[in-house]
C-alpha cells in the first residue's frame with residue numbers, strides 16, 4: 001500500500017505509524033496536540049493517542065531536557081521544536097546531555113530521542129523562523145543530523161530516526177512541506193548514513209540536501225552537461241564513500257547549502273574530498289551557499305538564498321574551469 | 323526544631339473600573355480629562371493599526387503579523403506610566419505600548435514587511451527592537467535596569483511578555499537578576515490566556531502568573547488588564563518602585579481577542595462563544611463608556627480622533643511602501659560588523675557582480 005502525500009502529511013503519517021507500532025513512543029512539543037502543530041504536522045494524533053501526545057509549556061530547554069529523562073525510563077521521545085532557531089533555547093540540554101549521555105555513561109544510559117524541527121527560508125516567515133544551523137548540530141559528537149528532501153524520503157528517514165538508538169536532529173524544510181505530492185510507501189526505512197544518487201551523471205558532482213536539492217534539480221535542468229546530483233540525506237554520519245566515488249568519476253564538484261558559507265557543511269565535504277579524492281580533481285570545488293550574514297528578514301531573503309540561477313552559475317564555473 | 327512556617331505569600335489583585343462601570347473612587351488614578359482622552363486615543367490608534375495591518379497582510383502587502391487586539395488597556399496603561407527617557411523592551415505583540423512610547427506606526431509596518439529597517443531605533447528613543455524568541459527579552463530589561471542603577475540614573479526599563487513566556491527559564495533568570503541587583507525594571511506579563519493554541523491551564527500549575535515573582539524575591543501585583551485605569555494605577559506604583567531599585571512583576575489579566583498571528587486559525591482550538599464573551603469585555607469599549615458617562619468624550623471628539631488616526635495611518639502606509647521600494651538588498655552585508663571583514667567584503671563583491679550581471 002502506498003499513498004500520494006505532501007511532506008507535512010508524510011511526517012504525520014510516520015508519527016502515527018510509529019505511535020501505533022511502539023507504545024514507548026511519545027510525541028510532544030508546543031501546540032502539537034489540540035491544534036496539531038503550527039504546520040499541522042501532528043494533526044489528529046492526539047485524538048488517537050491522547051496519553052502519548054502532549055502540548056507542552058513554551059520551554060525548549062524543558063522539551064529537550066525532559067527527553068533525556070523520558071528516554072532514561074525507556075521511552076522514545078519524539079519532540080517537535082516549533083522552529084529550528086528555538087532549539088537554541090534548548091541548546092545546553094542538547095550539547096551537554098542529549099548528545100553525551102551515551103558516552104558519559106559508557107552506554108549504560110542512552111538517549112534515543114528524535115527532535116523534529118522545521119528549518120530554512122523561502123516561506124516569508126518572521127525573523128528567526130528561517131535558520132539552517134545544521135553545521136552546528138553536526139559539530140556536536142553524539143548527534144545524527146538528518147535532512148529529508150521529499151515526502152517519501154521523509155517517511156523513510158523519520159521512521160529510521162525514531163527507531164535509531166541515538167539522538168537525531170530531523171530538519172524539515174518548511175518550503176517543501178506543501179510544495180508537491182509523491183507516492184509514499186507504507187513501512188519504509190532508509191538507513192541513516194546512506195546518500196542517494198538522485199540523478200546519475202559523468203561531468204560534475206553536485207551535492208545538495210533538504211530544500212536546496214529541489215533548487216539544484218531545477219538548475220541542472222538548464223545545464224547542457226551530464227550532472228550527478230547527490231543528496232547526502234544525513235550530514236552526520238555522512239556517506240563520504242558515495243560522494244568520493246562520484247567525484248573520482250566526474251573530477252568536478254559543487255556543493256550547495258543555504259546556511260552561511262563560513263564553517264558550513266560544504267567546507268567539511270571539501271575537506272573529505274581533499275583527503276580521499278584530491279588527485280582526481282580537475283577543478284577547484286565550488287560552494288554555492290548563503291552569505292556570512294544573519295539570515296535576513298523576508299524582504300531580503302530571496303537575495304540571500306541560493307536559487308537555481310546562482311546554483312547554475314556555480315556549476316558552470318566548475319565545468320568551464322581549465 | 324519544631325515545624326514552623328518560614329515564608330508566606332499573598333497576591334494582590336486590583337481593579338478600578340469594573341465591567342459594569344462601577345469605579346473604585348479610592349483607587350482611581352489622578353489623570354486630567356486631557357490625559358484620559360490621550361489614553362483613549364492611544365488605544366484606538368493601536369487598534370486601527372492592527373486592523374489595517376491584518377487587512378494589508380491579507381492582500382499580501384505585509385508578512386506575518388501579531389495583533390494586540392484586546393490587549394490595548396494592558397499595554398497603553400503600563401506604557402503611559404513611563405517617562406520619556408525610560409526604556410521599552412517589547413516582544414512581538416507590543417504595538418500599543420510602542421506607539422505610546424514614541425515608535426512611529428510606519429516602523430511597525432516596515433518590520434512587518436520583513437525589513438530590518440523597521441527595527442532601527444531612532445536617536446533618543448529608549449527601546450529595543452521586537453524580540454521574536456519568546457521570553458528572551460526580559461533579561462535585556464533586567465540588564466538595562468541594572469545598568470541604569472550602576473550609573474546612578476533614574477530611568478527604568480519596562481518589558482512585556484506573555485503567559486507562555488513565563489515557562490521559559492530566561493524569564494525566571496531575568497526576575498532573579500533584577501532581584502539580586504536591585505534592577506530598575508518592571509516586568510509586565512500579559513496573561514491573554516493563550517500561547518498560540520495552548521491555554522494557560524496547560525502552561526503552569528500555579529494559580530496566578532504574578533506569583534512567579536515570589537520565587538525570585540521581587541514584588542508582584544495582579545490587575546484586571548482590560549481596565550485601563552487599574553492598569554495605569556498599578557503601573558505608576560510599579561514604575562516608582564522600580565526607580566528606587568525595587569523591581570516589580572505585573573500580571574495583567576486580559577484576552578487575545580484575535581488570532582495569534584495572521585498565520586493562525588483560532589477555530590482549531592477555541593470556541594467562538596468564548597471569543598464573543600470577550601468581545602463584550604473589550605477594554606476600549608469599557609473605557610469609552612466611562613468617558614462618555616462622565617461627559618469627557620462626545621461624538622465630535624470621537625470623530626476628530628478617528629480622523630487623526632486614519633490620516634496618520636494612511637501616511638504611515640505610504641511611508642512604509644516607499645521605504646520598501648528603496649530597499650537595498652546589499653545592505654544585509656553592511657550592518658553585521660562595524661568594519662566589513664575581508665571575507666564579507668569578497669562575498670559582497672560577488673553579490674554585487676551577480677546583481678549587476680542580472681541587469682545586463
Ligand SMILES: Cc1ncc(C[n+]2csc(CCOP(=O)(O)OP(=O)(O)O)c2C)c(N)n1
Nearest residue numbers: 086415454455456484485486487516517518
Ligand atoms: C523561544 C521560542 N519558542 C517558540 C516560539 C514560537 N512561538 C511564538 S509565540 C508563542 C507563544 C507565546 O505565548 P505567550 O508568551 O503567552 O505570548 P502571546 O503570543 O500570547 O502574546 C510561541 C510558542 C518562539 N517565537 N520563541
